[in-house]
Amino acid sequence: MEKKEECKPCPEGQVRKDGKCVMPEVTFIALAMSLNSSALFHLGEISDPETGEKKEDLVLAKHTIDTLKILEDKTRGNLNGEEQDLLKHILYDLKMRYVAKAEKKK
Helix, strand or coil, rough: CCCCCCCCCCCCEEEECCCCECCCCCHHHHHHHHHHHHHHHHHCCCCCCCCCCCCCHHHHHHHHHHHHHHHHHHCCCCCCCCHHHHHHHHHHHHHHHHHHHHHHCC
């Protein structure tokens, strides 16, 4: 009888594919979601996974939002419907959150 090897969990950020832990597939949606998470982190909406603290850095948040806007502009006409809708909604949501935070700083 073969001894079945225990299936250990994959390290953070990796997924299991064909029995091995690998990085997730690189897709436009994954890129947009990663930048969205980064912007939310800088807006103080997501806690630092190591410290549990929420920090706000509106300069970095705006930089990330601007990066997403450039992606939208440069990929116009080259995205499928799902990618285009996701990017549009991410940008709208982040801009509204940014404006709300910036107004509170005044």
